[in-house]
Amino acid sequence: MKNLISIDSLHIFFIIVSGMFGAVFGSFCNVCIYRFPRGESVIKPASHCPKCQNPIAWYDNIPLISWVILLGKCRHCKASISIQYPLIELITALLFVIVYLKFRFSLATIVYCFLSAGLVIVIVQDLQTWTIPDEITLTGILVGIGVSLLGMFFPEQGLRVQNPIESIDGVALGALLICLMDLIVILLMKKPGMGFGDVKLLSMLGAFLGWRGVLGSLMIGSMVGSIIGFLVIFYYRYIKKIEEETEEETGTNDNNFYPIDPIASIFLGLSSIYLIIRLLLSLNHHISSTIPNEIIQGFSYLVIAFMVFSLLIALISIFIWRRQSSKDIKANMDLNEEEMEITLKAHYIPFGPYLSLGGFIFLLFGPELISKYLQILTITQQ
Numbered sequence: 001m002k003n004l005i006s007i008d009s010l011h012i013f014f015i016i017v018s019g020m021f022g023a024v025f026g027s028f029c030n031v032c033i034y035r036f037p038r039g040e041s042v043i044k045p046a047s048h049c050p051k052c053q054n055p056i057a058w059y060d061n062i063p064l065i066s067w068v069i070l071l072g073k074c075r076h077c078k079a080s081i082s083i084q085y086p087l088i089e090l091i092t093a094l095l096f097v098i099v100y101l102k103f104r105f106s107l108a109t110i111v112y113c114f115l116s117a118g119l120v121i122v123i124v125q126d127l128q129t130w131t132i133p134d135e136i137t138l139t140g141i142l143v144g145i146g147v148s149l150l151g152m153f154f155p156e157q158g159l160r161v162q163n164p165i166e167s168i169d170g171v172a173l174g175a176l177l178i179c180l181m182d183l184i185v186i187l188l189m190k191k192p193g194m195g196f197g198d199v200k201l202l203s204m205l206g207a208f209l210g211w212r213g214v215l216g217s218l219m220i221g222s223m224v225g226s227i228i229g230f231l232v233i234f235y236y237r238y239i240k241k242i243e244e245e246t247e248e249e250t251g252t253n254d255n256n257f258y259p260i261d262p263i264a265s266i267f268l269g270l271s272s273i274y275l276i277i278r279l280l281l282s283l284n285h286h287i288s289s290t291i292p293n294e295i296i297q298g299f300s301y302l303v304i305a306f307m308v309f310s311l312l313i314a315l316i317s318i319f320i321w322r323r324q325s326s327k328d329i330k331a332n333m334d335l336n337e338e339e340m341e342i343t344l345k346a347h348y349i350p351f352g353p354y355l356s357l358g359g360f361i362f363l364l365f366g367p368e369l370i371s372k373y374l375q376i377l378t379i380t381q382q
C-alpha cells in the first residue's frame with residue numbers, strides 16, 4: 001500500500017516535470033518559428049523584443065508565466081506580445097504530458113517529446129509561411145533512423161520502430177508516395193501538387209514510425225483534413241457570405257479553399273476503394289463460432305459505409321478543386337506571374353499540419369488501430 005502511494009506521487013511528479021519541460025521547449029519552438037523562415041540562427045542572439053530590440057531578461061522570459069505577469073506587453077516599449085507565444089508553450093506542455101502518460105518513464109518518452117515539439121514547429125510554420133523547415137525534417141529523418149537503431153538495442157524502451165530497415169522503408173515509402181501522388185496531380189490536373197516540404201515531412205514520420213506509420217499518418221491526416229476542410233468551406237460559403245452581403249463587398253479569395261488538397265483526396269479515394277474491396281472480399285468467407293454472423297456483418301457494413309463516405313468526400317473535393325482551377329485559369333489570364341503565384345498559394349490549406357497531426361495520432365494509437373483493423377479482418381475471414 002505504501003509502495004503504491006509512493007509510485008503514484010512519483011507519477012504525478014513526472015507529469016509536472018514533463019509539463020514544465022514542454023513549456024520550456026515550447027518557448028524554444030517560438031524562437032524557431034520566428035527565426036527559421038527569416039534564416040536567422042536560433043542560438044546566437046539572445047531573445048529580444050522585435051519592436052524595440054531590447055533584450056528580454058530571463059525573468060521576463062519564463063514560459064507562460066511571464067506573458068501573464070507582463071499582461072502580454074513588452075516591459076520596455078509596451079508593444080503587445082502575440083498570444084501565439086504562450087499558446088504554443090501551453091500546447092507543447094500538454095503534448096509532453098500526453099507523451100509521458102502514453103510511454104511513461106522510458107527512452108520513448110524523451111524521443112517522442114522531441115518529435116512532437118518538432119511537429120509543433122512544422123504545423124505553425126506551414127500555416128503561417130507555407131514552408132516546412134528543413135532544419136526539422138532533414139534532421140528528423142537522420143535522428144529517426146538513429147532512434148530505430150536504439151530501438152533494436154533497447155527493445156523494452158517502448159520505441160515504435162525497433163529495426164533500422166523498417167525506418168528506412170518508412171523514409172522511402174513516405175517520399176515515394178507523395179512524389180507519386182504529386183505526379184498524378186500534375187498529369188491529371190496540370191497544376192503543381194504538394195511541395196517537397198511534405199515529401200520530407202512524411203519521410204521523417206516514416207523514419208520514426210515505419211512504413212505502417214506512413215500509411216497511417218496519411219490516412220488519419222486526410223480524414224482530419226477533410227473534416228476541417230469542409231468546416232472551413234462551410235464557414236466561407238455560408239457564414240462569411242452573409243457578412244459580405246451586409247457589407248456589400250465582394251471578396252475574390254473566399255472561394256479559393258478546398259476541403260483537402262488534391263493529393264490527399266486521391267490518397268483518401270484510393271485507400272477507401274482498397275479497403276472497401278478488402279472488406280467485401282472477406283465478408284464472403286467468414287464463419288465465426290463465437291460471434292453471431294449478423295453482428296460481424298453489421299459491423300463490416302458499418303466500416304464499409306464509413307469508407308464509402310470518405311471516398312465521397314475525396315471525390316467531392318477533387319470535383320470542387322477541378323471546377324475552381326478551371327475558373328482560376330480564366331481569372332488569372334490578365335494577372336502577372338507574381339500575382340498568379342499568390343492565388344495559386346491560396347488554393348488549398350497546407351497539408352503539412354494534417355500530416356503532422358496524423359503522425360502524432362498514429363504515434364499514440366497506431367499499433368492499437370492496426371490491430372483493431374486486423375482483428376476485424378481476421379474475424380470476418382475465419
Ligand SMILES: [Zn+2]
Nearest residue numbers: 049052074077
Ligand atoms: Zn519592446
